[in-house]
Amino acid sequence: MNKEIRTKAPLCADHFILLCILFFLSGTAGLIFQVIWMYRLGLVFGNAAYATAATLSAFFLGLALGGWFLGRASAKFRRPLKMYGLMELGVALTALLFVPGLEFYEMYYAESISFLGNSKGILLPMKFIFSALLLILPSFLMGGTFPVLSQYIGKNRTQLSKRGTALYAVNTVGAALGALLTGFYLILEYGVSFTYYLAVALMFSIGLLAVVLDSLSTPTTVVRKTSRTSIAQGKSFGGPSKLGNLQFIIVAFSSGALALSAETLWTQMFAQVLQNSVYSFALILVVFLLALGMGGFLSHLLVRSRMGSNRVIVLLLSIAAVFIGISPTIFNLATNGLEYVAMGASWNTYVWAVFKLALLVVLPPTVVLGAVFPFLLKAAPVTNRPAGRIVGVLVFFNSLGSFAGPAIAGFVLLDILGLWNSVKVIAIFYGILAVWVFFSFYGEKKNVRLLLPILIVSGILLLKNPPLLRLETDEKLLDSWQSSDGVVSIVRKSKNIQMRLDNFYVLGDSESVLVEQMQAHVPLMIHPAPKKVAFLGMGTGITAGAALYHDVEKVVAVELVSNVIPAAQGYFSPWANGLFQDSRASIVADDGRNFLLGTKEQFDVIVGDLFTPWHAGTGSLYSLEHFGQAKKRLGAGGVFAQWLPLYQLTPENFYTIAATFAAVFPHVTLWRADFSATRASIVLIGQEAGVQLDEDTLRRNIVHVTGGQDNQDKSHMAGLFYLGNLNNIGNRLSHVELNTDDRRAIEFKAPILSQQANAGRANYIVGKELANLFVEISDNFSRNDPYLSGLPIDEIKFVEVGALYFRYLQYIDQRKDVMAKKTYDKIQTLAPGFLKKDIKAGE
The missing domain is CATH 3.40.50.150 (Vaccinia Virus protein VP39)
Known part of the structure; x- marks a missing residue:
């Protein structure tokens, strides 16, 4: 049924470019928030991996809930762009509650421990609940921004897929910029508090500009179909190549779970050869986010192709399986068998070496797997649901996957299978997912095409794992443990037994x-x-x-x-x-x-x-x-x-x-x-x-x-x-x-x-x-x-004796016999008998 409504003028090209800029900056501010949330919560929760997981879980849970509820509500918003602006303003304002909330936690943490006990089984849920309370409002609003913007830009399925992939891409590249600025400049130069309030100001400005941009659009009277039917428009996007509801949900969930799992494992992999400083991890995060953004642009190109959505999904999943499966082998070759990266290089050379390594190992698979999520805007089931609701469902299940994946990879797979086999499992899951999507479309038809993903899975299984540690010829690995905390190993070198963490x-x-x-x-x-x-x-x-x-x-x-x-x-x-x-x-x-x-x-x-x-x-x-x-x-x-x-x-x-x-x-x-x-x-x-x-x-x-x-x-x-x-x-x-x-x-x-x-x-x-x-x-x-x-003086003199003894040992090591003899004599004068009588200079 048609109806006459008051709405904004159609979205023009310049208008969309401005919107992309705002969403780019939103990604930058959002990532700054996430980095500082992780840091500050890590200080009071403990830097242990379980506390970090609680923080991440709370954040992704908020994104999931925001995507679901605000996505469902977006069709009712007469002015979605204004609502988007108000939501960004809400993110800025609710983020301000984080600081007093954290102070409250620190103030009463000891009392909570006294009351609840020091059991990890009790403390971990408590930390999760508290982190959820701190982050739920801003992360909830963040999770709803993409669905609400999709409702604004997605007047039909063609617009949703083309414009939605572009928005996703620029937002993710903006997040990469946020990771780069936060990790390499802002906190170093201005500190955590200034950086945090800068992100608040940036997010507030984004929201304000979005509201102004909405007010500048000229209202017009148009006759159109209700939003519940208009989304199904677009001849080139209908047809049997769409995913079914179950496929859509599983691929959306898996793309979040597997992508974040891969990042967790790659970070652990890089820890074996890096300085493991804030800069090393920031570089990996920057490359990962940049690659996801590039994946968004790849999907922006793919949605314009005539290839069936199911075929594109199968192809992307299969290629992701290959690239992830061979990433440990490439990493091992690139590091010359887990050799420490750029040990004697200057700082700039070291940063460039780590960046190149991340580009080689992380970029190719992440670009491919990063294309899966936005391409689902095209591959979503044919439905009369409005754009915002479709994207809300997509964000909900993808965020749930992001919520579950790193925890499973970090606390289950690493403990049970170890690092290299865990990477294999992620790659194999991508291959299995490709087989399942393929089979669900064609059944027993075209079975020959199944050979590709099946061969991929088999090849990954047979691929030889790199060594766990880099050992010298006279070293022997006695035992090792792997977890999200790192690789702990016991190494024997001659008669000496060493305990190592992460190789070096x-x-x-x-x-x-x-x-x-x-x-x-x-x-x-x-x-x-x-x-x-x-x-x-x-x-x-x-x-x-x-x-x-x-x-x-x-x-x-x-x-x-x-x-x-x-x-x-x-x-x-x-x-x-x-x-x-x-x-x-x-x-x-x-x-x-x-x-x-x-x-x-x-x-x-x-x-x-x-x-x-x-x-x-x-x-x-x-x-x-x-x-x-x-x-x-x-x-x-x-x-x-x-x-x-x-x-x-x-x-x-x-x-x-x-x-x-x-x-x-x-x-x-x-x-x-x-x-x-x-x-x-x-x-x-x-x-x-x-x-x-x-x-x-x-x-x-x-x-x-x-x-x-x-x-x-x-x-x-x-x-x-x-x-x-x-x-x-x-x-x-x-x-x-x-x-x-x-x-x-x-x-x-x-x-x-x-x-x-x-x-x-x-x-x-x-x-x-x-x-x-x-x-x-x-x-x-x-x-x-x-x-x-x-x-007494006889005791105080041993302070000087200790200093002389230190100097004496230096001279002995440097083979400065004359200076060693003089120092030896001084020691004997101060403390006769301190050194053995038969010790001679130069021995």
């Missing part, structure tokens, strides 16, 4: 037992009576196990990577001093920040592990907020110890961390765990103001370090490990930028400085750089250090 990150080894034990002994040695101790980061368990040598009542070891726990228990128990059996010890699989946020317990000593500074997420463990939370969890007279891997830090990184630490703790001293010039580990010890090192405490505790062999009549020599007071470099720290959750100096600058150091354009704190730092901190071994004022 060594978490500990059996030859470093004494150094790892000292990382517990040093902070426990200076506390008068350490009874409750927490370790943020467990690794091999050797450090936490060393705490059990002391008179402690409780030791808690918190480990983010869950598979590290069985790896340590299975292979490092002989060196862990009963950590996995002692009733005083407990192991918690959690993020260190999240653990501190959720517990109300007070500890005497909290020890932060050696966190790789450029690794994505670890910069937050060197932040002002994290140090402040640790301080809150210390009892009276408590000690917080943050270990630093100087061989992974440039001076700029070190000064940033030290200045941030000093902004929280009024008294900071520095100690060493070893005397290495190439792999030095030092610790920042934070204590309350006015504290002094106590002679009786040292004598009482040194027994636990030496295994009860200390002779109370002799000097305990604890000063060997003391480096100095941070006040000695106070002037250097006074103008240093602090590392905060908002201004993420470490997470964004450490990767650049590290790569420059690898290329010889900057320096790690090793060798001469290390020696200079030690001299600067020691203030020429001043005996006026107030922290040491309670010690």
